[in-house]
Amino acid sequence: MKAIRYHETGGPEVLRFEEVPEPAPGPGEVLLQVHATGVNFADTERRRGLYDTKVPLPRILGSEAAGIVTAVGAGVDPALVGRRVVTLTVGSYAEVVKAQASGLVLLPESVSFEVAAAVPVQGLTAYHLLRTVGQVREGQSVLVHAAAGGVGVLAVQLAKAAGARVFGTVSSEAKARLIQELGVEEVIRYDREDVVAEVHKRTGGRGVDLVLDAVGASTWAGSLQALALFGHLVSYGSASGPPPPVDVEALFAKSLKVSAYWLHTPHPPGLHHRALEELVREVAEQRLRILIGLKLPLAEAAEAHRRLEGRETVGKVVLTVRSPESPRYRLSGK
Ligand SMILES: NC(=O)c1ccc[n+]([C@@H]2O[C@H](COP(=O)([O-])OP(=O)(O)OC[C@H]3O[C@@H](n4cnc5c(N)ncnc54)[C@H](OP(=O)(O)O)[C@@H]3O)[C@@H](O)[C@H]2O)c1
Structure with a gap:
C-alpha cells in the first residue's frame, strides 16, 4: 500500500509518498480502507520534531480516518466488514490503516467520508x-x-x-x-x-x-x-x-x-466514543457545519502542510485516498 511517511524531521519536503507494508489487524482491531484522512496542525509539529518526539522514525502521520472496514481481528464482529466508519487512529495518511473496533463510529449515508474525516480530532x-x-x-x-x-x-x-x-x-x-x-x-x-x-x-x-x-x-x-x-x-x-x-x-x-486540555490524555472509558457519535449525529442532522477549506489527494500531503502552516487554510484540511477497488466510492462519490 502507499502511505505518507517521514524518515527525518524537517520541512514539508521530508514527507514521502512511498510503498509500505500493509498492517494486519490484531485482537480487537479492524483494518480500514481509508477514503479520507484529516490533516491537523499537530501533524506539522510532529513532522518538524516539536511534538510527540519519542515515536521512532520512519513514521506514518495521521490521527483520524474515514473509510470502509475490510477485515477484522480476533474477537471483532465480522459483520463490521463493509461498513462505513470514522475513527481516531494512528498512521492514517495511508491507503489502509488499523484501528480499535471499540472506537469506530458508523457513518450515516448522508455523511461523506471527507466530511467525516473532519470530525474526530x-x-x-x-x-x-x-x-x-x-x-x-x-x-x-x-x-x-x-x-x-x-x-x-x-x-x-x-x-x-x-x-x-x-x-x-x-x-x-x-x-x-x-x-x-x-x-x-x-x-x-x-x-x-x-x-x-x-x-x-x-x-x-x-x-x-x-x-x-x-x-x-x-x-x-x-x-x-x-x-x-x-x-x-x-x-x-x-x-x-x-x-x-x-x-x-x-x-x-x-x-x-x-x-x-489534551485529546490524547486517557479519557474516562467510552467518553470519546460517545462524543464522536454525538458529533457525527449533529453533522448528519445539519446542526454542526463542517467546512472543508482544502482537499488534496494523499500524495500531496506536503502541500497540505505548507498551506496549513502558512495560515492559508480555513476549516478542515482533508486528504483523499482514491481506492479504485471500492465500488461505493465510484457509485456515491463519497
Ligand atoms: N490539545 C489538543 O488535544 C489539540 C487537539 C487539536 C488541535 N490542537 C491545537 O489547536 C490548534 C489549532 O489546530 P488546527 O489543526 O485546528 O489548526 P488551524 O486552527 O486550522 O490552523 C492554525 C491557525 O492558527 C492561527 N495561528 C496563529 N498563530 C500562528 C502561527 N504562528 N503559525 C501558524 N498558525 C497560527 C492561524 O489562524 P489566523 O490566521 O486566524 O491567526 C492558523 O490558521 C493548534 O495549535 C493545535 O496544535 C490541540
Whole structure:
C-alpha cells in the first residue's frame, strides 16, 4: 500500500509518498480502507520534531480516518466488514490503516467520508474544550482564538449552540466573513485590532468567561487580560510557540482559573466514543457545519502542510485516498 511517511524531521519536503507494508489487524482491531484522512496542525509539529518526539522514525502521520472496514481481528464482529466508519487512529495518511473496533463510529449515508474525516480530532477537541473542560453555559461569553481554523470553526458553533456570546479572533477579512457566516457576533481582526481592548469595549469592561487559546506565546498575556472575574483560560496548543509559565500570583486579583486540555490524555472509558457519535449525529442532522477549506489527494500531503502552516487554510484540511477497488466510492462519490 502507499502511505505518507517521514524518515527525518524537517520541512514539508521530508514527507514521502512511498510503498509500505500493509498492517494486519490484531485482537480487537479492524483494518480500514481509508477514503479520507484529516490533516491537523499537530501533524506539522510532529513532522518538524516539536511534538510527540519519542515515536521512532520512519513514521506514518495521521490521527483520524474515514473509510470502509475490510477485515477484522480476533474477537471483532465480522459483520463490521463493509461498513462505513470514522475513527481516531494512528498512521492514517495511508491507503489502509488499523484501528480499535471499540472506537469506530458508523457513518450515516448522508455523511461523506471527507466530511467525516473532519470530525474526530478537531471535533472532539472542540467538544471537550467547551463541554468537558470549559462547561460553557447559556449566557456566558467565550473568546476563541484562530476562530476560522479547524478547531475554531467547530468550537464557535458548539459555543453558540450552548447559548454563549461568541468572540472570535482572525487574521484576515476572508476569515472574518467566514466566522460571521457561522454566527459569530463579535469578530476581532487581531492583525489590526487590540484583542483585549476590543473585548473590554464590547463587554462594558467585564471581559469574557472563557478563553480557548491554542496560539500560545503571542496570545497568552492578552487571553488572561481578556477574562472576566472568575474567568477560565484553557490552553490547548502553541501554534506561535509555548506560552510562558503560569504566574499564580497574577491570577488572584480576578480569581482566575488556567487549565490545559489534551485529546490524547486517557479519557474516562467510552467518553470519546460517545462524543464522536454525538458529533457525527449533529453533522448528519445539519446542526454542526463542517467546512472543508482544502482537499488534496494523499500524495500531496506536503502541500497540505505548507498551506496549513502558512495560515492559508480555513476549516478542515482533508486528504483523499482514491481506492479504485471500492465500488461505493465510484457509485456515491463519497
Ligand atoms: N490539545 C489538543 O488535544 C489539540 C487537539 C487539536 C488541535 N490542537 C491545537 O489547536 C490548534 C489549532 O489546530 P488546527 O489543526 O485546528 O489548526 P488551524 O486552527 O486550522 O490552523 C492554525 C491557525 O492558527 C492561527 N495561528 C496563529 N498563530 C500562528 C502561527 N504562528 N503559525 C501558524 N498558525 C497560527 C492561524 O489562524 P489566523 O490566521 O486566524 O491567526 C492558523 O490558521 C493548534 O495549535 C493545535 O496544535 C490541540
